[in-house]
Amino acid sequence: MGVKAYFMINMKGGGNGHADALADLEAMPEVEFVAPVSGQYDFMVKVDAPTGVVQVANKILEKEWVKHLDVLKIEPHIPKPFLEEVCSIPSGESINWCAQCGMCSASCPNVAQMDYSPRKIIALIRAGKREQVLTSNTMSVCASCYLCTARCPEEVKITELMHALECLAVRHGLRGGRTPTTIMHRAFTESIKKNGRVHEVGLMFRFYLRTNPFAALRLSTVGLKLFSHGRMPLRARKIKGIEQIKAIIDKAQALGGA
Amino acid sequence: MKYYSYFPGCSLEATAVAYGLSTKAISGPLEMELIELEDWNCCGSTPYSSTEDLEAICIAARNLALAEKTGLDLVTPCSSCYCTLSRANSQLREYPELRDKVREILAAAGLEYKGQVRVRHLAEVLFNDIGLEFIKSKVVNPLSGLKVAPYYGCQLVRPTGFDDPENPQSLDLLIATLGAEATPFPLKSRCCGGSLIIPEMDLALGLIHQLLESATTNGAQCVATVCPLCQTNLDAYQGIVNSKFKTRYDLPVLFFTQLLGLALGIAPKELGFDKNIISAERVLAPFTTAARSVRET
Ligand code: SF4
Ligand code: SF4
Numbered sequence: 001m002g003v004k005a006y007f008m009i010n011m012k013g014g015g016n017g018h019a020d021a022l023a024d025l026e027a028m029p030e031v032e033f034v035a036p037v038s039g040q041y042d043f044m045v046k047v048d049a050p051t052g053v054v055q056v057a058n059k060i061l062e063k064e065w066v067k068h069l070d071v072l073k074i075e076p077h078i079p080k081p082f083l084e085e086v087c088s089i090p091s092g093e094s095i096n097w098c099a100q101c102g103m104c105s106a107s108c109p110n111v112a113q114m115d116y117s118p119r120k121i122i123a124l125i126r127a128g129k130r131e132q133v134l135t136s137n138t139m140s141v142c143a144s145c146y147l148c149t150a151r152c153p154e155e156v157k158i159t160e161l162m163h164a165l166e167c168l169a170v171r172h173g174l175r176g177g178r179t180p181t182t183i184m185h186r187a188f189t190e191s192i193k194k195n196g197r198v199h200e201v202g203l204m205f206r207f208y209l210r211t212n213p214f215a216a217l218r219l220s221t222v223g224l225k226l227f228s229h230g231r232m233p234l235r236a237r238k239i240k241g242i243e244q245i246k247a248i249i250d251k252a253q254a255l256g257g258a
Numbered sequence: 259m260k261y262y263s264y265f266p267g268c269s270l271e272a273t274a275v276a277y278g279l280s281t282k283a284i285s286g287p288l289e290m291e292l293i294e295l296e297d298w299n300c301c302g303s304t305p306y307s308s309t310e311d312l313e314a315i316c317i318a319a320r321n322l323a324l325a326e327k328t329g330l331d332l333v334t335p336c337s338s339c340y341c342t343l344s345r346a347n348s349q350l351r352e353y354p355e356l357r358d359k360v361r362e363i364l365a366a367a368g369l370e371y372k373g374q375v376r377v378r379h380l381a382e383v384l385f386n387d388i389g390l391e392f393i394k395s396k397v398v399n400p401l402s403g404l405k406v407a408p409y410y411g412c413q414l415v416r417p418t419g420f421d422d423p424e425n426p427q428s429l430d431l432l433i434a435t436l437g438a439e440a441t442p443f444p445l446k447s448r449c450c451g452g453s454l455i456i457p458e459m460d461l462a463l464g465l466i467h468q469l470l471e472s473a474t475t476n477g478a479q480c481v482a483t484v485c486p487l488c489q490t491n492l493d494a495y496q497g498i499v500n501s502k503f504k505t506r507y508d509l510p511v512l513f514f515t516q517l518l519g520l521a522l523g524i525a526p527k528e529l530g531f532d533k534n535i536i537s538a539e540r541v542l543a544p545f546t547t548a549a550r551s552v553r554e555t
Contacts, residue, residue: 145449146416166308180457188305244367251366
C-alpha cells in the first residue's frame with residue numbers, strides 16, 4: 001500500500017447525472033471511498049495511489065463528466081487502524097464495552113437528523129470505516145445532552161466519543177471548512193485564543209459572515225431583542241493572562257495528541 | 259457565612275446578565291460570599307473539546323489552577339461551565355498520561371494544578387450547603403400560587419450531576435420552598451439544543467418547541483432554569499418558534515435565582531427582570547408589589 005490522497009471533484013453541467021458519476025468513481029479500483037458533498041464541490045474521494053497521486057488524478061480527470069479536481073490532502077504514510085486510533089483517545093477506549101443494544105440511539109433527541117445513529121457510529125468504527133464516520137454529520141448535530149451516556153448500560157462514554165470524533169475529523173482535514181457546526185466551533189475557539197473569553201456578539205457575527213450572511217436576517221430580531229435588553233455588550237473583554245493562554249496553546253500544539 | 263470561589267462564565271456577562279445580577283443579589287441574604295475568580299478565562303465548553311481536546315482540557319485547567327490557590331470550592335451558575343470544568347477534573351483523574359502532559363503544558367504558562375478543586379453548580383450548593391430549611395427561613399415574600407415548570411436541562415444532571423439524571427427533584431423542592439408550585443414537567447431534563455442554536459437552528463427550534471409545549475400544557479405560568487443557554491434558547495428564540503410552528507407561546511423563562519430573589523424580598527430591578535425578553539411582569543405582578551412593600555417596611 002502506498003500513498004493515500006483526498007480529492008475534491010466538481011461535475012460539469014451543474015451536477016446532472018450525479019448517481020452515474022458516483023457509480024463511475026466507485027468502480028475505480030484505486031478509489032477507496034466516495035462521499036457526495038454539498039457546497040463548492042460535488043464529491044470527496046479518497047484514493048489509494050500506489051504509483052503516484054498525479055496518475056490517479058489524471059485518470060479521474062479523463063472522465064468526460066469531470067469539470068475540475070482539487071487535491072485536498074495527501075497522506076504520506078498509512079495511518080493507525082481507525083479503531084486503534086479511537087481507542088487511544090481518552091474515553092475512546094470505552095467503546096470496547098459496547099454491546100450494540102441501541103439504547104443510545106433510541107434516547108438521542110437528534111437521531112432523526114443524523115447520517116448514522118450513535119450505535120451505528122460505533123459499529124462503523126469497529127469496522128474501520130474512518131472516512132464514513134469522520135465525514136458524517138452525526139457529530140455536528142450532537143447537542144452534548146449526555147442522555148445516551150446516562151442511559152448506556154455498558155458505561156460507554158458516547159458523548160465524549162462524539163467530541164473526540166469531531167476532533168479527529170478536524171485533525172484529518174475532513175471537515176473541509178463547510179460544516180456549520182465546525183465553523184461555529186472554530187469561531188468560538190478563535191475568540192478564546194484572542195481574548196481568553198468568548199464574546200457572544202462577535203461569535204455570531206463571525207459565524208454568519210462565514211456561512212450565510214442572509215440567514216442572519218432571520219435572526220436580526222433575536223439580536224435586536226437581546227441588544228435592547230442589555231444582553232449583548234458590543235465590546236469584547238480580554239483577560240490579563242492572555243499570554244498564559246498563548247503559552248498553553250503553543251505547548252499543547254508542540255506536544256500534540258490528546 | 260460560607261465562602262466560595264466564583265466562576266460566572268462568559269454568558270453571565272452578556273446574554274445571561276440577569277443570572278449574574280440575581281446570583282449576586284441572593285448571595286448576601288443567604289450568607290454566601292462568592293469571591294470572583296481573579297482573571298478567569300472561558301471554560302472552553304463543547305466547541306473547544308470538539309476541536310482540539312488537549313488544548314481544551316488545559317484551557318479549563320488554567321481556571322482550576324487559579325482556583326486551587328484560593329483553597330475554596332469553585333462555584334458556577336452555568337451548567338455548561340460546570341460540566342466542562344468537572345470534565346477536565348475527571349479526565350485528569352482518570353488518565354495519568356494525560357495528566358502528565360497537562361502538567362507540562364501548564365508549567366509552560368507558569369501554572370500548576372494538583373487536582374484538588376471541587377467544581378460545583380450553584381443550584382447544588384444552594385441545595386446541599388445552604389439548605390432548603392435555611393432558605394425557607396429567609397422567605398419573606400412567598401410566591402403563593404405561582405405555577406413554575408422546573409427546567410433542569412442536561413448538563414446540571416448529566417453526566418455527573420448531583421441529582422437523578424432523568425427525574426431530578428431538587429429544583430422542584432426549591433420552588434416549593436419559595437411557596438410556589440412546581441408543575442409536572444415531563445421534559446424537565448431534556449435538551450434545548452444548547453449552542454446548536456447557532457449552526458443548526460431548525461433542529462434546536464424543534465427541541466425548544468417541544469419544551470414550551472410540555473411546560474404550557476402542564477399549566478406552567480413561567481419556566482425556572484438553571485442554565486444560561488437554556489434561558490436564551492427558550493426566551494430569545496420563543497418568537498421564532500412561534501412563527502415557525504404557528505404557536506402563540508408567551509411563557510416567561512426565568513433564572514431560578516430571580517424567583518429565589520423575589521421570594522427573599524429583593525427588589526425586582528436588582529434581579530434583572532428587565533432583561534427578560536418575554537416579560538414576566540404580568541405573572542409576577544402580585545409578588546413584585548409585595549416585594550416592594552416588604553422592602554419598604
Ligand atoms: S447504549 Fe451503550 S452498549 Fe448500547 S449500543 Fe449504545 S453505546 Fe453500545
Ligand atoms: S449526547 Fe449527542 S449523541 Fe448523545 S443523546 Fe445527546 S445529542 Fe444524541
